Amino acid sequence: MKLSESNTMTNLATAFANECQEGAKYQFLREKAESEGYDNIGKICQDHATNEMTHARIFYDYITNDGKDCVPNIDISAGYPFKGGTLIQTLKLMSGDELNQATVIYPNFAQIAKDEGFTEIGEKFELERSHYLTLEQLYAKLEKDCLFSSEKAIQWKCMECGHEDTKKQPWQVCPVCRAKQGDIGIPLQF
Ligand SMILES: [Fe+2]
Ligand SMILES: [Fe+2]
Incomplete structure (x- = not known):
């Protein structure tokens, strides 16, 4: 199967869009953390933002054949929730999103990629786990006031x-x- 005719191509585009918006959200969260005096949490958020943009680049490179090909349009449909709140509330909400992504969305994309014969791409969809654990630890420390x-x-x-x-x-x-x-x-x- 050609990648351009596969469901995996659409999933790559969905994942690309997701990683970009996650990158933006982590930058916004960095600003929120810093505004509350937590430059240390802000630094972790900025590291996450950088990670997400690197993930976006990985998916972008598959879609464009390492930047050599043009893809006029890929229609995607996906839920992109927008969740505001305090720093601690946002950490918890984003942790839930990360967990859902790591345990439901990307494993599904990985299975589809492998079923379509794109083993390497399938492995890339399984690339992230640590953000969820980091956010949960930060949330727990703030909630127990033991940062x-x-x-x-x-x-x-x-x-x-x-x-x-x-x-x-x-x-x-x-x-x-x-x-x-x-x-x-x-x-x-x-
Ligand atoms: Fe110092
Ligand atoms: Fe990511």
């Missing part, structure tokens, strides 16, 4: 000057560069 505390001593690091210290709770204000607590990197576990 800046740990049951055992751990290493904290200032994102601005690199100052490090090992303790249960980090500094309110960096003792070296005076950066705020929201500039301390957040330790995540996988």
Whole structure:
């Protein structure tokens, strides 16, 4: 089967559109986090945004044969929800979207691609899992108000000057560069 005549081509276009809008949403979430003083969460959101644009590029390259071909139009139909709210609410909502994408939408696309003989593309649809886990951890830490505390001593690091210290709770204000607590990197576990 030719890719241009396959359902996989439409799914690639849907995934491309999805990754682009996810990239935009993570950039908006970065702004929201920063406006609430959480530059550290903002940095994670910006990393996610960059990841999503890289994913979009992977799908774009399949659609355009590495940028060599023109595809006049691909009609897609998909649900793209728009969910506003506070930082913590948005983290939870986006985590749900990531989970749905990783466990329902993309596995379905992967199976269709493999059934149509596009094994490599099928494997690419299975490429992301970690965003969901990261958002869930951030949400849980904010909800329990323990973004800046740990049951055992751990290493904290200032994102601005690199100052490090090992303790249960980090500094309110960096003792070296005076950066705020929201500039301390957040330790995540996988
Ligand atoms: Fe992605
Ligand atoms: Fe610092």
